[in-house]
Every structure is written in structure tokens, then in C-alpha cells.
Amino acid sequence: MISTIIILLLSAFFFAWGKIRSDIVALCALVALLLMQTLTPTEALSGFSNSVVIMMVGLFVVGGAIFQTGLAKMIGAKLLSLSGNNPTKLYFLVMLGTAGIGAFVSNTGTVALMLPIVVSMAANSGINASRLLMPLAFASSMGGMLTLIGTPPNLVIQDALVNGGYKPLSFFDFLPSGLIVVAVGTLLLLPLSKWFLNGPKDKKDKSNYKTKGKSLSQLANEYGISDNLFRLRVSTSSPILKKTLAEVNPRLNYNINILEIRRREETQHRFLKTITQHMAEPNTKLSDFDILYVSGTEEKIHEFAQDYLLEIMDKHELEVSKSHQSKLDFYNIGIAEMVIMHTSSVVNQTIREVGFRSKFDINVLGIRRHNEYLLQDIGEVNIHEGDVLLVQGDWSNIERLKKEEKDWVLIGEPQAQAASVTLDYKAPIAAVIMLLMIIMMVFDSIPVAPVTAVIIAALLMVLTGCFRNVDAVYKTISWESIVLIGAMMPMSLALEKTGASALISTSLVQSLGAYGPMALMAGIYFTTSLMTMFISNTATAVLLAPIAIQSATQLGISPTPFLFAVSIAASMCFASPFSTPPNALVMPAGKYTFMDYIKVGLPLQIIMGIVMCCALPLIFPFN
DSSP states (O other): OHHHHHHHHHHHHHHHHOSSOHHHHHHHHHHHHHHTTSSOHHHHTGGGGOHHHHHHHHHHHHHHHHHHTTHHHHHHHHHHHHHTTOHHHHHHHHHHHHHHHHTTSOHHHHHHHHHHHHHHHHHHHTOOTHHHHHHHHHHHHHHGGGSTTSSHHHHHHHHHHHHTTOOOOOTTTTHHHHHHHHHHHHHHHHHHHHHHSOOOOOOHHHHTHHHHOOOHHHHHHHTTTTTTEEEEEOOTTOTTTTOBHHHHOHHHHHSOEEEEEEEOOHHHHTTTOSOEEEEOOTTOBOOTTOEEEEESOHHHHHHHHHHTTOEEOOTTOOSSOTTOOSSOOOSSEEEEEEEEOTTOTTTTSBHHHHTHHHHHOOEEEEEEETTEEEOSSGGGOBOOTTOEEEEEEEHHHHHHGGGGTTTEEEOSOHHHHHHHSOOGGGHHHHHHHHHHHHHHHHOTTSOOOHHHHHHHHHHHHHHTTOSSSHHHHHHTSOHHHHHHHHHHHHHHHHHHHTTHHHHHHHHHHHHHGGGOHHHHHHHHHHHHHHHHTTSOHHHHHHHHHHHHHHHHHHHTSOSHHHHHHHHHHHHOOOSOTTSSHHHHHHHHHHTOOHHHHHHHHHHHHHHHHHHHHHHHHHHSOOO
């Protein structure tokens, strides 16, 4: 018992110290429990097979898909319009909206759903995301107190009442105390988040601007691609049908450049694939309903369209969805700049002679020479040292250009830029999958466990192409958080096995029984609150619920306020990042340290306890 408590205290010290990564501290604690033979290897590793940990992995994937498809940005923009960019309104919107969802969906699921949305809202409004993410996690736990199914400790005390022969609780018996919890937490977190979570904004993107290169939209605008972009649709009567681009040769005959071809493959991939981008290669044969993205003067575009019976699409007409604008997207095909070195072998050669298309399957769209932009007839332009070439191609082919850096230097990181492109045409699919996941988690009539619902949703996000590739899926998972929770979960088992938790709870409760029911209830509340900082809220509720009933029975009073004290205290643990999965979920996104939870969560946890100890006897009288 003594060794377990020492390990626990040392872990808490190193978490607070912050000089060692939290996941490493958790693993060291786990190894120490193994070496002391407090836990068997099976028990020590049980945390990594726990359904909560598996659910967290799946929720990271679902959240990543919501980001990757731009769904988070869309929802965030709608919510942001309600707040009008007012930080205070935005804060209340996040708190109350999250608490409302948390009343019916698990707090972990609520945070996973809201986290990408809140991050997107913060970015769009210019607010530091760290100011909203910790309140988001806390609000999900507060919302769980509004209904019977909101959080596992609620079900634990319901079971304890039924087993004790008392009347079971109804679905909304928790509502009065839950509303107080939400109100107190929302009002307290407003100043606390301003004081302690309003750190400097992340300047990484701005400071690395020169090394990372310009954004894709900046490049398109700089070279005038967006300004001179038109869409032409091939019809069934068009003489261009079944011809190759080499046969038509629009660059030579009309001085226009076909940037890409969009092809809808409804018959084969109606659900899994809605847009296919193709490079405009000489041997590309055109099919009916192909959409050509072309760049050139309006006069030449109209001449080309008239000669080949092509439909000039209105800039606001849609290919796939009504939210789509006429613009150059970069789903599979990207653009990048590269600088020609003075020692390059391609200097004084023309673009056509270098053979970018034949060697790298790359198009050269333009040349920036000093302050001049060369965009017309560039195939015959001689390359000078210091020229900046705007190239276009598949992201993988652009990445291949880096291998030839003796001749040029590629500006930016193509792989990183490709990863940042949102697959917005997949947003409806992501929304449907997310909605199905929520439905499966909310309705008990659907025989699917929450962890199963999350795994199904995560797999569907991958299989339906909401991620660019499988590597992108793994990158969305915060492995530090997963290891932290998985390694700390067996700590609760060690405390129970050694009898440390039972000794602490029983001695504290017994010492306060002589001072009346209010003091006893307060003792139960703060004992539960303290223990929840180190072991899971469900395990704490299971341990303390029988003690609460027994204590109330000995005093001859109703056990209901005592059990509510256990449930609320077990759920309102804010002073530790590993006490609840929501706290751990927001830790990497908010870039929080252990001390951030102490500074914000501990005052909130203490004040919440004082308020609830005064309010519970009024809602549920002792007699």
C-alpha cells in the first residue's frame, strides 16, 4: 500500500513539474507498479485494451476526418455567425452547446465532436484555441449531470439505489442539480479562462512563412490563374469528344492552357468518389460531361468554346454540390514554385526542351522573372538562373522534383501542403457518418455499444476517402494522450488492490459522521473529488456509492443527496489532465501543461464542491 501511494505521489509531482513528457511519466509509474509486483503484467496492460482508450483512438480519427473534409470549418462558420466574432458570446455558445450535447452523448464523444469545430471557430475568429478547449472539456462533463444517461457515475448511483431497495431515479431527476453545475461552471470559467488560458497565439505559421512557402491560393492569385480561370463542359455533340488534347492543341491554336480535367465517375464510385481530377496530358481523351479548367483571355476562351461546342459554365454553377465555387482545387493535383539555381543544367534551355512533362509528368504554368510574370507561350521561353517556375502536377510528382535539387530548389513542403488541402466534396459523407455515430450512441434501442459505434464511424471515414491516405489517419491520433490514459488506468486497480482507496475513503467518512449530515456529505463529496484525480470517475463512484448509502443509513436519513454528491464529485474533476478522457483529449490541441489544469481546474473543482454541498440538501432534503 505504501509503495503504491509513493508511486502515485511521485507521478503527481512529475506531472506538475512538466519537464518530462506526461506519457513517459505514466509509463514509468506503470513499470514501477510492475517491479513492485503490485500489478501483474495482464493487469498493468489492461488499460491499453480498455474500451475508453480504444474509443479515444477512434474519436481522434473521426475528429480528423471532420477536419480533413472541411466539415468542422463549415459548422464553425455557421456557429461563428451566431456569435458575431464576439469572444464572450463565442465562449457562452461553446459552453452551453457542449453541455446540451453532453446531456445525451458521452462526454468523450461530445468533445471529439466539438473539438475540431471549436478549433476551426477559434482560428476564424482570431481567438486563441486554448482559451476555449479546456472549457469545452469541462462543459462536456457538466452537461453529463443533466440526465440519467449523461455520465457513467449517474448510472452507478441509480444502481446503488435500486440494490438498496430505494425508488429508482427518473431520467430528469438530475436536471435541477445539473443546471446549477452548468451555471456555476460557465460563470466561473469565464474569468478563469481569460486569466490563465489566454496565452500568445501560435506564431509558427507566420514565422516560418519564408521557409514553408506561400499558400496555394496565394500562388494561384499571384500568377493570375484564378483571375483567368474558366470552366468548359464537354457535351455529347461536341467535336472534341474522344479526341486527345494533343490533337486539339489548345495552347498552340488558341493560346489557352488547360489546367486540369474534372471527371465524374458516378457509375463506379457514386458514394466513394464524387470528383476525379486528371492532369491535362497530351494523350488524355475527353469524355462527355468532362469539365475543363482552362486559363486564358476571355476572347480566346469563347472562341475555343464556340469552335468545339463547349458549354461555358457560369462561375456559380455547381458540379457536385451547391456549396462548390468555381475555383481551382488541389485535391489530387497541386501547384508549387521552384527556383532555378545558377549552376543548373537547364539554364538557357526552353521549357519544352527540358521536358518537364515527359520526365516528371509536370506542367509549367508560369515563370516569375524579377518582377515580371511570363504566362503566355512559355514553352519556347529560355530559362534563366534565378527564374521561379510555377509548376502543376500530382502531389507525388511535385514531391519527386525535390530529388533534382542540384538544378532547382523547390519552395515549401508539397506533402505538408497536400495534407492541408481540405477534401470539401467529402464533407456531406463525413456529416452523415458523424450523425450515424451520434444516433448509435444516443439511442439505447440500437444494440451497438458506444465503442463499437466509434470504431464503425472511424472505419467508414477511412473507407469512404475522407482522408487523403492511411498515413494521414494515423497522424490524426494523439498517441501521447492514448499512452497517458492507457498507462494511468491501472493505477486505480493498484489503489483498490492494496486497499489504499478503501482506507482513505472509510477513515475520512467515519471521522466526519459525528458532525452531522451536512459535514458527512461534504466529506463524501471531497473524498470522491480527491480520489477522482487519480482513478477513473466510474471506479470512484462504484467505490464510494456503498459507503454513502451505509453512512446515510446509520444516521437514519435519505441517501439520495449523499449519492448525488458522489456522482457530481466523480464527474466534476477538473484539476488533472488524466482524470477524464475529455481532459486528455483537449490537452495536445490546447497545448496545455499539467499546471494549466491545476490553475484553472482546481479552483473550479473546489468552488463547485462548496456550492453543490450547499445546494444538494435544498434539492434533495435529508429527511
